[in-house]
Amino acid sequence: MRKKRGESPYDDYSRDESLSDMYRRKPRWGDYVTVAIIGLAAAVIVLLLVGGTGDTVVITHIGETLERVDLSVVSGEPYTYTVHGVYTTVVTIENGEAYISQSTCPGQDCVHAGAISKAGESIVCLPNQVSVSIEGGYLDVLSK
Amino acid sequence: MNKQGSVLRRPRTLAICACLTALALALSYCERFIPVGALIPLPGIKLGLANIVTLFALFALGRRYALAVMLTRCLLSAIFSGQPMALLFSVCGGLLSLLTMSLAMRSRHLSIYGVSILGAAAHNVGQIAAAMLVMHSTAVFYYLSTLLFAAIITGALTALAASGVLRALDKSGLLRRK
Numbered sequence: 001m002r003k004k005r006g007e008s009p010y011d012d013y014s015r016d017e018s019l020s021d022m023y024r025r026k027p028r029w030g031d032y033v034t035v036a037i038i039g040l041a042a043a044v045i046v047l048l049l050v051g052g053t054g055d056t057v058v059i060t061h062i063g064e065t066l067e068r069v070d071l072s073v074v075s076g077e078p079y080t081y082t083v084h085g086v087y088t089t090v091v092t093i094e095n096g097e098a099y100i101s102q103s104t105c106p107g108q109d110c111v112h113a114g115a116i117s118k119a120g121e122s123i124v125c126l127p128n129q130v131s132v133s134i135e136g137g138y139l140d141v142l143s144k
Numbered sequence: 145m146n147k148q149g150s151v152l153r154r155p156r157t158l159a160i161c162a163c164l165t166a167l168a169l170a171l172s173y174c175e176r177f178i179p180v181g182a183l184i185p186l187p188g189i190k191l192g193l194a195n196i197v198t199l200f201a202l203f204a205l206g207r208r209y210a211l212a213v214m215l216t217r218c219l220l221s222a223i224f225s226g227q228p229m230a231l232l233f234s235v236c237g238g239l240l241s242l243l244t245m246s247l248a249m250r251s252r253h254l255s256i257y258g259v260s261i262l263g264a265a266a267h268n269v270g271q272i273a274a275a276m277l278v279m280h281s282t283a284v285f286y287y288l289s290t291l292l293f294a295a296i297i298t299g300a301l302t303a304l305a306a307s308g309v310l311r312a313l314d315k316s317g318l319l320r321r322k
Contacts, residue, residue, distance in 0.1 A: 023203045023256060023310040030253030031261070035296055038265050042292035049286055063280025122283040126275060127229075131283035 054119035054136010057098045059083065059091055062129045071096055071117070071134070087128040098132055100125060161201070161209055168197035168217040169224070189291070192264060192298050198242065199260050199306040204319050207246040214238045233274045240270035256307050261299030268295050 055071035059081055067081050071093065078094035080101070089110065090102040099115035100123055110125035119136035171193040180189050194217060201210035218238055222231035244266035248259045268291040275284040313319050 023307070023314065024254070024259075025256055025307040025310060027257050028253050028255045030251055031255055031258035034254065034258040034261055038261065038292050038296055042289040045285075045289035045292070049289070060281055060283070120286065122286040124275070124279065124284050124287065126278065126284075129279050131279055131281045133283045133286070 050118050050120040054134060055096075056135040057091075057093060058133050058135055060131050060133075061085055068135075069093055071098065083128065083130050085128040085130060087125075089125050089128050089130045091130075091132050098134070099123065100130075100132065103128065157205065157209065160205065161213055164197050164201055164213045165216045165220070168194040168213060169220055171197065172217070172221055189294055190298075192267065192302055193305075195241070195260070195263065195267070195302045196305045196309070198238070199245070199256065199263070199302060200309050202242070202245055202249070202259075203256060203306070203310060204313070207242070207249075210246075211242055214242055229278070232278070233271050236274035237267040237270035240273075241267035255303075256310075257300055257303040260303035260306065261296055264295035264299030264302065265292055268292060 057067075057069045057071055058065060059067045059069075061083050062085075066083060069079060069081070074093045074096075078092050080093075081091045083089045083091065087103060087105040089100055089105065092099055092101040097115040097117040100110040100113065103110050103125055105125055105127040107127060110123055110128075110130070113123045116123055116132070116134055119134050122131055122133040124131045175190050175193045178191060180191055197217070198210050198214050201213045215235070215238070218231060218234040221234065222228060241263040245259050245263040248254050248262045251258075254262075268288065272284055272288050272291065276282060310319075
């Protein structure tokens with residue numbers, strides 16, 4: 001079953017390419033522009049979200065605010081708040097930072113996410129639909 | 145396109161698609177044993193090895209076949225893992241990624257690397273959008289910046305692998321029409 005070129009579905013995207021680089025395996029200049037644009041977008045998101053003044057920790061569950069705690073108020077004894085959703089998630093605040101200390105969710109990503117202390121930062125537990133964020137990032141300030 | 149040609153090709157393309165779907169499923173399973181999360185402490189971060197298959201299908205077979213392989217993989221993977229929620233995330237990410245990649249392919253100035261990186265970035269955007277929907281909160285958006293940086297690296301690695309596969313299979317004659 002011999003066929004001329006241009007008859008098979010394999011040719012759909014490679015018909016016009018030179019045979020030496022039919023599958024576009026060699027980098028082209030557009031690739032570097034792509035990397036630069038995505039890197040820039042990521043940097044802009046960080047700059048817009050993180051920073052600014054604010055140290056109120058907000059704990060939410062499915063969009064509903066459960067608790068607001070001032071980071072600076074907690075001193076000495078660590079403050080803990082337990083969210084009872086599908087799973088149980090324990091949020092701990094101490095030494096000016098907030099973290100998820102315990103969670104019964106599978107994956108444990110939220111526990112491994114570590115601690116947050118800057119305005120605009122967040123920790124999310126997707127399986128339990130819990131988020132812990134610090135209010136007062138630049139975007140929050142602008143939207144007020 | 146010659147109708148008769150594509151009909152004659154069908155069993156072979158179908159077989160290749162089935163192999164690719166199986167391969168993608170195997171890769172997404174193996175991925176669990178690569179602890180990328182230890183390197184970059186971020187929930188849900190992964191290499192996206194299954195995207196090698198999507199990328200390969202896109203460049204070697206065309207977008208229709210790539211879409212079929214991707215959707216079948218998402219569905220089967222959700223059934224096997226028993227997490228229906230995973231379907232929402234993988235389909236959101238996968239569809240946006242494939243749409244972006246097939247659009248990006250139209251630019252002559254992009255190689256497989258640029259297409260793959262854009263696809264990886266779009267995949268992350270899709271997943272963040274799905275997460276916002278599930279969470280009813282925009283807090284997840286904060287993760288997007290790190291995920292975009294990660295997409296540059298994982299996208300390039302995926303393209304490297306797909307490029308190697310394309311070269312090898314092209315040499316072997318499997319993809320050749322003659």
